[in-house]
Amino acid sequence: MxxxxxxxxxxxxxxxxxxxxxxxxxxxxxxxxxxxxxxxxxxxxxxxxxxxxxxxxxxxxxxxxxxxxxxxxxxxxxxxxxxxxxxxxxxxxxxxxxxxxxxxxxIDAWRSHDVCGPTKLPIGSDADDSPLTAVYEDSVVTVSHDGDPLYAHAVRPAGAADREMELEELLSVASTLWRHTVERILEGICPYCHATVERSLEVGDGPDRYWQYTFGGTCTECGPLGGSHVGVAVLSHPAVVSLFWEHGIDLADWQVWNVPFVTDDAVTVVDDEPTRLRIDVECNVDRLAVFVDDSVRVVDTERLE
Structure with missing residues (x-):
């Protein structure tokens, strides 16, 4: 690290x-x-x-x-x-x-704007199949479950106005920006100040946790940067991208909250000391096991029969 x-x-x-x-x-x-x-x-x-x-x-x-x-x-x-x-x-x-x-x-970054949403997304949550909701407010697109934010990213008011405040388009923009932000964190680069980021794997459950298997990043300058489900850490791995590409699917076209392996059901604890997780990625009949270490790095992949 x-x-x-x-x-x-x-x-x-x-x-x-x-x-x-x-x-x-x-x-x-x-x-x-x-x-x-x-x-x-x-x-x-x-x-x-x-x-x-x-x-x-x-x-x-x-x-x-x-x-x-x-x-x-x-x-x-x-x-x-x-x-x-x-x-x-x-x-x-x-x-x-x-x-x-x-x-x-x-770009009038502080420009005020009307609230867009909330609206229900056509996908259920991991926990109880209740719908996720999305809203654009105070220049931030937020996807939540029962009021708890799962994904959030700023979209400048100028960009929102350019897209005529259409929430579906803003969701697509926010998803792309969010991916890029997380990729920087996973590469050890702060998306805000470009200082060093330390990544850590977090495993636990409780009433205040939507996911059990998550990761976080901490910048040496800015402090805690937040994080997400550990499945997000393998989104851009070549083996994962190739698996879907073989079936004519470009993962970059999927909004992050729609990705099927960003769920606790896809995660298995392989080792406890240090923590090592296996994430099962499936596309049609093909399966891929992706192994992640405690620094949130992909250390191995294995095609499963």
């Missing part, structure tokens, strides 16, 4: 006490917008340099002293000054952090 970084290691990058203090001004946000929009026009958002005079004109500030003050508040963190000696023309361009902020502003 990935080694934990020490607190000293994690602090090797300087962090401002209040990184958003510099953004608490409309003029500074307009500066970021102007650089971002010019980059969008030229197709080079990260590289586009805008000369001082053009940038001031785009923002609409006549007072040079006032404009220079706001530039200084952003310089170094959200934009950088470029000299002709660096190659190209002198001026200002967005840093990576500046691009990220400008992008969020551009």
């Amino acid at each position: 990935p080694a934990q970084h020490s607190q000293h290691d994690r602090s090797r990058f300087d962090r401002p006490e209040d990184p958003f203090k510099a953004l608490g001004n409309e003029t500074r946000l307009e500066i970021l917008r102007a650089l971002y929009e010019r980059g969008q026009e030229t197709g080079a958002v990260h590289e586009e340099t805008l000369p001082y005079a053009e940038l001031r004109e785009a923002v609409g500030i006549e007072d040079k002293g006032n404009f220079n003050y706001h530039l200084r508040q952003l310089d170094g963190a959200f934009l950088e000054s470029v000299d002709e000696a660096d190659g190209g023309r002198s001026g200002y361009r967005l840093t990576f952090a500046g691009f990220e902020i400008a992008k969020v502003i551009d």
Whole structure:
């Protein structure tokens, strides 16, 4: 498993006490917008340099002293000054952090929207065949059982509006995004900050657990990232993908809550110390056993007769 970084290691990058203090001004946000929009026009958002005079004109500030003050508040963190000696023309361009902020502003990430759903899904739960329900609320698509969330992923309001708030389409988008997020976690990469993630297998039951066999991920920077049923950990394994492909089925077309082996009935405990699980994957008459260790890695597969 990935080694934990020490607190000293994690602090090797300087962090401002209040990184958003510099953004608490409309003029500074307009500066970021102007650089971002010019980059969008030229197709080079990260590289586009805008000369001082053009940038001031785009923002609409006549007072040079006032404009220079706001530039200084952003310089170094959200934009950088470029000299002709660096190659190209002198001026200002967005840093990576500046691009990220400008992008969020551009897509109206905080845009409010109506609630979409809830609606029942045409699939029963593992526990009692009661229907799963889906809803899009507060920019998150959530699939639940009896009010307990099983799957959840953000879908930007701009993306939801582009799909005319059709919940069926939003479910498809959320499923794809959720798969990608989980794949990063399983590869040991935090989907948010890209720091190291430690994975752990969790076996247990109780009234607060929908599944008995689950995994979780913990980022060295962000902390707990959540997890899912252990069956999800084998979704993209080549042996599993091939099994379904042989029958003309592309697993990528299935929404994760519809995958038949993401269920406790498909899981068997092979070893206790350390924990090793077998997940039985079936497609028509063909069966595949997939073995997962306590770090949520596939360690072996076996075709079953």
